[in-house]
Amino acid sequence: MLTARTPTADDDRVLAALAADLPARRWFPVKGAPAELTLHAVLPLTDPADRDAADVRVLLVRARAGSIDALLQVPVVVLPDGSAGEAAQAQLGDGRVVVDGAAHPAFLRAWFAVADGPGGAPAAVDLTTATAITGEQSNSSVVLGAPGRPGRGILKVLRALQAGENPDIDVPRHLVAEGYRGVPAPLAWLEARWPDPAGAQDVHGYLGVVSAFVEGAHDGFELACELAVREEPFDALAHRLGVVTAQMHTALTHAFPTVADADGPQRLANAVLDRFAWALAAVPALERYRAGVERTADEVRGLTATPPRQRVHGDLHLGQVLHVDDDWLVLDFEGEPLAPLEARTRPDLAVRDVAGLLRSFDYAAAVGGLTGEAADRWTTSARAALLAGYAEAAAASSGPGTDPDTDTRPNPDPRSDDPTADPGQAALLTRALELDKTLYEAVYESRNRPAWLPIPLAGLDRLVG
Numbered sequence: 001m002l003t004a005r006t007p008t009a010d011d012d013r014v015l016a017a018l019a020a021d022l023p024a025r026r027w028f029p030v031k032g033a034p035a036e037l038t039l040h041a042v043l044p045l046t047d048p049a050d051r052d053a054a055d056v057r058v059l060l061v062r063a064r065a066g067s068i069d070a071l072l073q074v075p076v077v078v079l080p081d082g083s084a085g086e087a088a089q090a091q092l093g094d095g096r097v098v099v100d101g102a103a104h105p106a107f108l109r110a111w112f113a114v115a116d117g118p119g120g121a122p123a124a125v126d127l128t129t130a131t132a133i134t135g136e137q138s139n140s141s142v143v144l145g146a147p148g149r150p151g152r153g154i155l156k157v158l159r160a161l162q163a164g165e166n167p168d169i170d171v172p173r174h175l176v177a178e179g180y181r182g183v184p185a186p187l188a189w190l191e192a193r194w195p196d197p198a199g200a201q202d203v204h205g206y207l208g209v210v211s212a213f214v215e216g217a218h219d220g221f222e223l224a225c226e227l228a229v230r231e232e233p234f235d236a237l238a239h240r241l242g243v244v245t246a247q248m249h250t251a252l253t254h255a256f257p258t259v260a261d262a263d264g265p266q267r268l269a270n271a272v273l274d275r276f277a278w279a280l281a282a283v284p285a286l287e288r289y290r291a292g293v294e295r296t297a298d299e300v301r302g303l304t305a306t307p308p309r310q311r312v313h314g315d316l317h318l319g320q321v322l323h324v325d326d327d328w329l330v331l332d333f334e335g336e337p338l339a340p341l342e343a344r345t346r347p348d349l350a351v352r353d354v355a356g357l358l359r360s361f362d363y364a365a366a367v368g369g370l371t372g373e374a375a376d377r378w379t380t381s382a383r384a385a386l387l388a389g390y391a392e393a394a395a396a397s398s399g400p401g402t403d404p405d406t407d408t409r410p411n412p413d414p415r416s417d418d419p420t421a422d423p424g425q426a427a428l429l430t431r432a433l434e435l436d437k438t439l440y441e442a443v444y445e446s447r448n449r450p451a452w453l454p455i456p457l458a459g460l461d462r463l464v465g
């Protein structure tokens with residue numbers, strides 16, 4: 001466990017040198033508006049026992065703008081000028097340069113020296129090759145080890161730090177402990193203690209995790225977009241994804257408690273209205289959907305009940321699943337990065353994850369260039385396939401180790417103890433959670449990728465326009 005220290009004048013200097021560059025990073029949570037950056041604390045990672053060790057530090061930078069107040073992890077390596085080549089991120093003007101730490105060998109060696117877990121020090125992971133992923137990510141991932149060689153891992157440097165449990169590490173650890181094989185196994189993780197920006201106490205949380213690297217995997221979103229570009233159906237893949245999602249939900253009910261919720265319909269209706277108010281504050285153009293959102297919330301209040309709440313993925317979309325060997329693996333149990341941790345670890349409705357995947361089909365169709373009827377055709381059949389796969393596997397899960405894609409026995413009633421077994425109620429529940437997710441996406445896109453805001457807006461037109 002690392003412990004933070006108070007920043008020195010030299011740390012301030014490093015941040016000052018980086019200040020212009022940080023807001024341009026994909027993971028920086030404030031886009032299109034100036035953010036106030038302050039150096040909150042520093043986690044020293046330089047090995048004090050090694051006189052030749054490189055100067056490795058993790059800056060904990062507080063970024064504030066409007067309603068956003070995030071504590072960001074910025075790992076850096078400070079090197080003599082001329083030794084960093086093209087990788088230098090900023091000059092300190094005193095013969096030293098600052099280099100982004102995330103994929104730097106000195107940072108990785110120091111990281112593994114203090115990490116915990118079955119792949120921690122001495123590292124079972126090959127640190128001689130490190131390649132940063134350049135993707136649409138809220139965090140920064142670095143692939144460790146060379147292709148086709150043993151000891152490959154993927155380090156995820158969590159960018160917006162949260163105190164307490166980290167579902168992205170805890171959930172896969174629990175699932176693997178349960179014998180579930182649908183997630184990459186966590187190999188090493190790093191925890192730290194830092195002063196709470198909002199209080200006098202120190203808090204503790206995770207800085208990152210290394211998971212087993214899945215060789216030859218295809219990102220689900222890229223795969224779906226490629227098919228959409230060629231107007232080829234995603235249906236078979238969507239069906240299997242529905243199966244895998246239902247199996248993940250079953251495994252989660254074994255690993256974590258479930259909670260019956262007598263006030264489920266009220267709670268969900270209020271949550272949709274709260275989500276709308278939150279989204280409206282960030283994207284005033286959403287006002288035109290008010291009547292439709294309120295109508296949906298009223299319909300939800302009329303549900304007889306909602307299914308028991310359980311641990312869920314929380315932000316399931318095609319970018320969180322990997323296709324490998326004709327199957328899907330699920331990643332990134334962090335939940336919605338814009339939500340507080342407490343909300344992300346609460347038991348929730350499993351159908352939230354199904355709704356997340358359904359939304360993703362709209363994104364894949366749009367990014368793949370499909371419009372009008374072609375987009376409708378592509379998404380409608382993918383949606384039907386996903387829902388069918390999910391329902392079949394939910395039914396099959398009542399028998400041990402069953403898989404609907406290989407099991408030939410007749411299915412028992414999928415939701416015999418589920419109050420939303422009525423198809424109309426189930427469809428309303430899915431629609432309400434899709435609406436909730438689409439409102440979230442409108443905020444996410446307006447903050448991160450304004451050019452993509454039309455995608456959730458088109459979704460809102462369809463759901464409540």
Ligand SMILES: Nc1ncnc2c1ncn2[C@@H]1O[C@H](COP(=O)(O)OP(=O)(O)O)[C@@H](O)[C@H]1O
Pocket residue numbers: 133135136137138139140141154156184211212213214215217219319320322331332334
């Ligand atoms: N274990 C893994 N094996 C192979 N690739 C992975 C693995 N974990 C993540 N990736 C790749 O890294 C990308 C980002 O990972 P993810 O955990 O979703 O990060 P973020 O929370 O920042 O979105 C994924 O879309 C996937 O392409």
Ligand SMILES: O=P(O)(O)O[C@H]1O[C@H](CO)[C@@H](O[C@H]2O[C@H](CO)[C@@H](O)[C@H](O)[C@H]2O)[C@H](O)[C@H]1O
Pocket residue numbers: 136137138139221315317318319320332334335336337338356359360361363364441444
């Ligand atoms: O960074 P995370 O993967 O944890 O999730 C956030 O970023 C996602 C974008 O990368 C965002 O997902 C939205 O865009 C996806 C395509 O890039 C699309 O497949 C999803 O359906 C859509 O919600 C996600 O919402 C956000 O939390």
